[in-house]
Amino acid sequence: MSWERGGECSSKKKRVMVLIDGTAGAEQAMVWALTHVANKGDLVTLLHVLPPHCSGSAHREEETSRLIDSLGSICKAIRPQVRVEVLVIQGPKLATVLGQVKKLDVSVLVLNQSKPSPLCCMMTSSHEEFVEQCIDRAECQTMAVRKQSHGVGGYLVSTRWQKNFWLLA
DSSP states (O other): EEEEEEOOOOOOOOOEEEEEESSHHHHHHHHHHHHHHHTTEEEEEEEEEEOOOOOOOOHHHHHHHHHHHHHHHHHEEEEEEEESEEEEEOHHHHHHHHHHHHTTTTTTEEEEEOOOOOTTOOOOOOEEEEEEHHHOOSSSEEEEEOOOTTTSSSSSOOOOOOOSSEEEO
16 A cells, blocks of 8 residues: 555555466466455456467367456456456466566466375375466465365465465355
């Protein structure tokens, strides 16, 4: 918050970036960002990263277009007073996300946190490693969220400072 001349209080609008990939977890992360992070007038950027070696097949383009339209509609239904933009960028996932966070001066990055694999004691998945790298290296507040089981409710949220914090909401 900052004080303007005349004593009126104004708050800086945020840019909230959500990484989308067509999974239910990414959609849940987007909904969480809209309901827990974004406020009226903020800008939500939905970032979809295509692999660098991905060819521009008509099927993939159609699939990406449907994903964008679907998630954009959900955003407008949940939070119509929030501006939404969609970026589809081809490149290495981690470098692309970190680069866009810096380039766009993102305030908050929200990622999907998948359930740990049953073999979590022995190895971590590439997605888990990617999320950890984003949390550690992004130049903004970064949150990984996962909706809890149906019977439990709430979300598990991980940040640089807290891992798997349960938020009942």
